[in-house]
Amino acid sequence: MTKKELRKVAGEQRKLLSEAEVAVYSRALLDHFSSFDLSGVKTIHIFIPIAEKKEPDTFIFIDWLAIHHPQIKIIVPKADFNTALMSHYVYPGKEALIKNLYNILEPQKGELHTGEVDMVVIPMLAFDERGYRVGYGKGFYDRFLLNVDTLKIGLSFFGPVDLIADVNEYDARLDLCITPEKIYEFKSKKY
Secondary structure, three states: OOHHHHHHHHHHHHHOOOHHHHHHHHHHHHHHHOOOOOOOOOEEEEOOOOHHHOOOOOHHHHHHHHHHOOOOEEEEEEEEOOOOEEEEEEOOOHHHEEEOOOOOEEEOOOOEOOOOOOEEEEOOOEEEOOOEEEOOOOOHHHHHHHOOOOEEEEEOOOOOEOOOOOOOOOOOEOOEEEOOOOEEEOOOOOO
């Protein structure tokens, strides 16, 4: 399937999920994530969920990290839709986030992070068995990940499709993808 086709199919799958299912699946994603050894991780970039699009609830990840790994700096994105680039801010707390024109919660001010990032938790609509993902099509994460040496982890409520037909050289490949059922690993595979 092409990215355009997958966006439509995955978007429809998500629409069918109830709020209770999103909560249960998000908790299952966190259960897998909490099994990772984070002892060497200093900074994690994590996306803020768009509730209307029924994205995984990453607020529970942020809360879990704050309790179990308070030494880890959590950074969140702020998108510039004119340049299709993201800036990264130290997470200021949920109450300091404001919705932008696209209904995405973002920090409006605060501490800008320009240093290294050890792990990036990435939003997506779908992924394939090679570790390529389909997002919303703006390329924010592909641009960000192009020049960053980091562990790339996707979160998906659904398992992989066989193949995304129109992957290109600018598409960043995931190292891991967590689903409610299991963790898919791509880092060691050669493609």
